[in-house]
Amino acid sequence: xxxxxxxxxxxxxxxxxxxxxxxxxxxxxxxxxxxxxxxxxxxxxxxxxxxxxxxxxxxxxxxxxxxxxx
Numbered sequence: 349x350x351x352x353x354x355x356x357x358x359x360x361x362x363x364x365x366x367x368x369x370x371x372x373x374x375x376x377x378x379x380x381x382x383x384x385x386x387x388x389x390x391x392x393x394x395x396x397x398x399x400x401x402x403x404x405x406x407x408x409x410x411x412x413x414x415x416x417x418x
Contacts, residue, residue, distance in 0.1 A: 351384075360392050364418070373418055378404045378411040389414050 367375050377394060379385045393416045400413035 356388060357392075360388075364416075367418055375416045375418060376401060376404065377414050377416075378408040379414055381410055381412050386412050386414075389416075392416070 364375065375394075376397070377389055378400075379389050379394075394414035395416070397413045397415045404411070404413055
């Protein structure tokens with residue numbers, strides 16, 4: 349019932365702001381492999397990673413691992 353209310357977008361924007369303030373050069377997410385979830389991150393500038401981070405792949409092998417340069 350909470351989809352399309354902007355909550356995820358606001359959380360994503362807040363996390364990106366925190367990353368910028370920490371002088372991070374990139375963000376990485378491990379997204380559940382659903383069209384909605386992957387589409388959400390694609391719409392925010394994330395792209396699938398050619399090689400996922402080993403620690404994320406071990407924890408979430410079925411997920412779509414995505415990266416965004418900041």
